[in-house]
Amino acid sequence: MRSIGNFLWFIFGGFFMGLAWWFFGILAFITIIGIPWGKACFVIGQFTFLPFGREAVSRNVLNQKDDIGTGVLGFIGNVIWFIFAGAWLAIGHIISALACFVTIIGIPFGIQHLKLAGISLAPIGKTIVSK
Template sequence: MRVIGNFLWFILGGIIMGLAWWMFGLVAFITIIGIPWGRACFVMGKFSFFPFGQEAISRRELKLEDDIGTGTLGFLGNILWFIFAGVWLAIGHLTSAIVCAITIIGIPFAIQHLKLAGIALAPIGKTVVSKEIAAAARANHAQSVVDDIRSDK
């Protein structure tokens, strides 16, 4: 089902938003200082091309530790991203979601566009993995939080 969903998504509009992500990524790479944002654009652009069966999660949840993108610098990077590119990509995904939702049959696609719009607002510190890995990472993260709480008592 994922293959069919991804194929239909790609040919019925996913390619447009994926290319939009990659366009912002190219602009970011050209500026040199935007390379970290450009990298995130290409990861999320690939996700935008084929979103079914995948999920964007925080690298903190996946690796159980902070890195440069999940800490303070990542937060500041997301603020800059939001101002210069995030709003525009989110608007593109919201517009696409409205168009898909109008067709009734496109409601699953509209839901994917809404998820991508949320990611477009703050992609720094996130990575894309399969839904199964995301569920396992979240369970592992929850267990580590429970263990930390128990050890504090």
């Protein structure tokens, strides 16, 4: 079932949003300072191409740490990300979700786009794991 979901996702919108993530990754790599964001863009872009069977979780959940979030530097990084790329990717995912919600078959894909919109707002501190 995952394979069918990933195939349909890739054909009907996942390809374009994955390319958008990779586009912002390339832009981040052009600036030397943006390399960490660029690396994250390529990981999340790959996740965007084939999301079913995997999920994005906080790194703190994996490490079982009691600290809150990614700290001050992670917060600052997420704010910078939001200003330059996160808002645009979130808008793209929301528009794609609305297009998917038009049909009954597209509802699971729309839900996945909304999850990806949330990730695109603050990706620092997230990692992709298999379910």
